[in-house]
Amino acid sequence: MTEAVPTVVSQAVPAKGRGHKQKSKRRRNDNVMGYLFISPWLIAFLAFTLIPIIASFVLAFTNYDVLNPTWKWVGLQNFERMFTADPRYIKSVKATFYYVFAAIPLRLAFALAVAMLLNTPRRMVSSYRAAYYAPSIVGGSVAVAVMWRQIFGTDGLINAILGTNVAWLGNPNTAIWTLIILAVWQFGSPMLIFLAGLKQIPREFYEAAGIDGANGWQQFWHITLPLLTPIIFFNLVMQLISGFMVFTQAFIITGGAPLDTTLFYALYLYQRAFVSLQMGYASAMAWILLAIVAIMTALVFRSSSYWVFYGSQEE
Amino acid sequence: MRSRLSVLAMLLVVAALVLSACAPAVAPAGAPAASDAGATVDTTAAESTGGEPIELRVAWWGSQNRHDRTIxxxxxxxxxxxxxxxxxxxxxxxxxxxxxxxEAAGGNLPDVMQQDYARLEEWVSRGLLSPMDEYAADGTLNLADVSESALSGGRLDGKLYGVNLGTNSMVVVIDADKLAEAGLEAPALDWTFADLEALATALHEKLGIWGFSGGLSNEQLWKNLFLSQGEWVYNEDGTALGYENDQSLIDYMTMVKRMQDAGVTMTREQEIAETGSSVEQNKIVTGEAAMTYIWSNQIVAVATAAGEGRNFILVPMPRPEGGASANYLKPSQFFSITSQAKHPKEAAMFIDFFTNSVDANKVLMAERGVPVSSVVRDALGPLLDVPQKQMFDYIGEVEPTVSKLPPPDVAGHANLITNVYWPVVWDPFLFGQQSAEEAASALREQGNAVLAESAQ
Structure with a gap:
């Protein structure tokens, strides 16, 4: 690699005897120095990303259990078992899909609504933006999850306000919704992206529509939404990917209970890896999760030609 | 060319720096096999006299209180x-x-680690702990004042892998004032589940609070149930359940559900939704429940959290009709020397200090349970406050009648509890999705499968 790049570059430079040679030598040195400067990153990438990825792929075909240094190959047994002999696995897949399909559209809708509110020229609007973005900075953190548990606890804030005594976190019908509400509350980053997208839509479109007598709803439906579809598409893909990997909230707030209704994929993976110590099985699960996310993303990409509108296509 | 060489040299330096961080982790993993630990000891002992201070690593879990005392x-x-x-x-x-x-996977375990009775066997079977018998023999680790019954929990195959840091037993705590308010008597030491249900129901009906806090479906009570009947939940090699007859479990489950449905104890739904799981947040502390069960060392935390002017009675765990004691003396935790320890002799010296030093134990103040050394126990006697004294007295009271210490949990225990006991057995039963009979046979069927697999 280090050799190939400077050679190509030096060919582009007009050859002029010694000058060319010196130049290419210096280029080469520059390149090596460049690689040297990024070597901390490269080494960390190898040590903490690439090698663990390869290791987990290998482990997926073993019965490795962390404490025991010896393991044996089990072929596809881990994968087979997931789909044929592990009812909790199926439950975790169901719970994750339920969460993703409920939380992600709601979060995007909420983010868009707030972005539209914050797109109006008002005083203090930039401080509102900062304030509304704050939940998503702290949202994934342990502290918020602990707070959420307090809020929805039996003697928590929600029950105090409603004057009820409902075990929100213990009821199989409501527990997952406390997590979905938390996800919706963390609308900050898609909101910012929506806001940037809204700023791109030319004012004239609205003015022209206003003159033609279109009301606010019609303007939203026929101007804002179509022009925003590339942004919606981007947000949808990003949120979908992160949605499938949800862990912290469920780990702290419900721990998968009640009746495994909040046993999200990543949480079950963690349980298998660090509670049951079945690292091989957990690795296999991780690769299936990757496949699920890849398939879902591919589906969204496939569908995009039907609903995503790029301005340039018109011309 | 020269500059390329210097670049190469720099790369090597960087690589060496990065890799050297891994090097010590790799070395001890293969080196000190348990059998030739003696050779290793001699060299470290020689080193330690050489003036260069050696670094001993110690690890434990616990609350802030324990951290402060241990440090x-x-x-x-x-x-x-x-x-x-x-x-x-x-x-x-x-x-x-x-x-x-x-750390174990990375070959980087500390010299001394706090160990749990439930995990001891698993760690020993994987060769991660070293036996301490030679240090006990040469006097580095003095166990003269410790009774064999207090030590036996740390022995496996006749070798000592853990020194008990304190003795505990499970205990039912009853709010004495609530009991008096309801005009009820404290139960006998050999009370049964039927007595428990009757007393809890009476307390609930007279006072309108929970008669018993909750947690009756906890696996600990499942174990106690079979211990009391002279059986154990696991068979000897940990490949299957150790009991033949499900009927006593079915009866017990039915009773728990009955108590939950009647509002005598918290429902499973309410248990899951509890905001806090620490013992300080137990419903008996807030006065919302009249009874609860805890480990005997936790009475100090409960009494402290409850505050002044509260009175508690400690009674043994209830047993099934006609059973023996459902209690046993549990080593609360151990200090073990890991097989990856670099200074096993100093590690043994540290454990000896922890066990025998009166000064050290005046700081520790039985926070880990009743000390195992009789000398230390006598020295602490006059210094104890009320809940601690209750704890010492309770251990003394149950000691003559307790059942034999059951074996440590088998390799598949954690797997069984997370993947079968709760999600397949108790939760579907308590949420009304299956009968007690179905739950007990699900435990037998799927539990046996998990155990057999984990034991491989």
């Missing part, structure tokens, strides 16, 4: 042994095991 004792030890520098790692229970298993 103070570590400082005492360092003052007595200037040639030993102790570095320590502490965390909560959950994080502790994630941390230590990761």
């Amino acid at each position: 103070a004792v570590i400082q005492q030890f360092e003052e007595l042994h200037p040639d030993v520098k102790i570095t320590y790692e502490f965390s909560s229970w959950d994080d502790y095991w994630t941390l230590l298993t990761t």
